[in-house]
Amino acid sequence: MLFKNKLFVSIFCMLGLCFSNLKLNAQELYVSAEPASTMPARSIIIKQAYSTMTGEKTLHNFNSQLQFSLNKKWMAHIGTNYKSWDFYTQYRFFSKDALYEHLRMALYFKSIQSSSTAISTNAILLDGEESVIQGGFIITQLKHKWASSLSVGPIVKRESLSSNGAGGLQYSFSNGVLLYPTSYTSYGQTNVNLYLELIGQSLFSGKAHYVDIAPAIQFIFNSQAKLNLSYRLPLVNQTNRATYNTASISWDYLFFNALPKRRPLKSKEIN
Amino acid sequence: MILFNYFWIVKSSYSKLYTIYSKKLLKKIILMRYLIIGLFFFLSSSATAQVQSVELVASGLTCSMCSKAIFKSLSALDFVSNVKVDIEKSSYILAFKSPNEVKIEQIRDAVYDAGFAIETMQLTANFPSAKAVTNETVSLNGYQFKWKLLGSKNISSPQEVTIVNKEILPTEGVYYLKF
Numbered sequence: 001m002l003f004k005n006k007l008f009v010s011i012f013c014m015l016g017l018c019f020s021n022l023k024l025n026a027q028e029l030y031v032s033a034e035p036a037s038t039m040p041a042r043s044i045i046i047k048q049a050y051s052t053m054t055g056e057k058t059l060h061n062f063n064s065q066l067q068f069s070l071n072k073k074w075m076a077h078i079g080t081n082y083k084s085w086d087f088y089t090q091y092r093f094f095s096k097d098a099l100y101e102h103l104r105m106a107l108y109f110k111s112i113q114s115s116s117t118a119i120s121t122n123a124i125l126l127d128g129e130e131s132v133i134q135g136g137f138i139i140t141q142l143k144h145k146w147a148s149s150l151s152v153g154p155i156v157k158r159e160s161l162s163s164n165g166a167g168g169l170q171y172s173f174s175n176g177v178l179l180y181p182t183s184y185t186s187y188g189q190t191n192v193n194l195y196l197e198l199i200g201q202s203l204f205s206g207k208a209h210y211v212d213i214a215p216a217i218q219f220i221f222n223s224q225a226k227l228n229l230s231y232r233l234p235l236v237n238q239t240n241r242a243t244y245n246t247a248s249i250s251w252d253y254l255f256f257n258a259l260p261k262r263r264p265l266k267s268k269e270i271n
Numbered sequence: 272m273i274l275f276n277y278f279w280i281v282k283s284s285y286s287k288l289y290t291i292y293s294k295k296l297l298k299k300i301i302l303m304r305y306l307i308i309g310l311f312f313f314l315s316s317s318a319t320a321q322v323q324s325v326e327l328v329a330s331g332l333t334c335s336m337c338s339k340a341i342f343k344s345l346s347a348l349d350f351v352s353n354v355k356v357d358i359e360k361s362s363y364i365l366a367f368k369s370p371n372e373v374k375i376e377q378i379r380d381a382v383y384d385a386g387f388a389i390e391t392m393q394l395t396a397n398f399p400s401a402k403a404v405t406n407e408t409v410s411l412n413g414y415q416f417k418w419k420l421l422g423s424k425n426i427s428s429p430q431e432v433t434i435v436n437k438e439i440l441p442t443e444g445v446y447y448l449k450f
Contacts, residue, residue: 040344040386041344072383095331099328099390101331102332102387142332187358191335220336223336256344257347
């Protein structure tokens with residue numbers, strides 16, 4: 001009953017976001033997922049995150065990350081939570097832009113290398129507690145005042161690669177709106193964005209399955225620095241995860257044109 | 272006195288020699304000089320029209336962080352002196368240090384590098400001819416364009432023109448200008 005209520009509330013919230021978008025600007029600087037759009041070419045982002053995961057036990061997680069893009073289509077993240085390393089790369093292969101709208105598609109690959117010993121849970125954990133390989137496809141559409149992003153791809157524990165063990169499917173669905181300002185006048189205005197994201201995992205064996213909902217609020221300062229606050233909780237949880245509620249705070253700072261410029265693009269390389 | 276009326280003693284600017292010129296000859300020399308200087312300016316300005324300013328509208332964005340990425344990318348171009356932005360309209364007005372150094376291709380690439388595309392690119396330029404005839408070639412900052420007009424139109428000075436090609440200087444095909 002509780003689950004049905006949560007599902008109903010979340011669907012209602014999503015619809016609310018979609019309709020409220022009619023009057024607001026859409027935002028796709030998601031907190032929990034990555035959109036298919038890439039960072040500006042030759043820019044660097046420094047990100048620091050802290051999260052508290054609760055459930056059967058409590059875990060604290062500090063994650064430091066360096067994100068960069070050498071060109072407009074390709075970007076990479078390198079991060080650590082001081083127990084594990086994570087590497088993420090994304091390539092945007094399709095882009096169709098029009099005034100106040102775009103459709104973008106990208107491929108991504110993620111690898112987490114953990115020093116922790118294997119823990120007994122049927123779900124595949126992505127918080128650095130185990131070594132994981134993940135890849136997939138992202139599609140993001142921004143249309144006038146409405147934006148959403150879908151990502152889907154296989155995920156596998158590194159240890160089970162050799163033993164032909166359980167793999168699964170990881171997916172996310174994200175929506176976001178700009179709450180403030182109602183109209184842009186300068187880059188100095190603080191922006192307030194609201195997000196509602198769904199993060200799910202289904203193992204191919206059918207033994208574990210979860211869908212988490214992660215609402216988030218984001219403050220953007222000087223069009224360059226972000227402060228994100230989010231809370232992730234399960235909507236559907238058919239796993240024996242030891243932690244399933246996650247409160248996170250993170251900030252990041254974007255350095256434009258931080259990397260040196262290469263030769264000018266040739267016309268045929270455009271899009 | 273006659274000597275001073277009809278002959279002038281002129282000191283050369285590049286040697287210390289004094290030359291006696293007749294008044295008529297001196298007039299001719301001065302006239303020739305002005306003609307040569309005039310011809311030089313005429314040729315240098317008529318070879319190619321020069322872009323004075325550019326106004327572009329970027330597409331594919333609604334966020335101010337995205338707009339700032341384009342602003343920073345355009346501001347980093349070495350021939351750009353100033354960028355005026357209307358975030359709400361996604362429009363950018365570019366002023367240049369020197370009109371003859373403007374590279375349209377680099378302006379386009381700066382927007383693409385930030386992760387977005389160009390909806391329209393409008394250029395303000397001084398054209399050497401007073402009339403634009405459709406399908407006639409016109410040179411603009413070294414790029415060869417063709418006019419895409421209904422017949423012919425009088426060009427004002429300066430004249431605002433728009434690049435017709437959606438891709439802005441594509442690798443293949445003809446580049447068209449309209450106004």
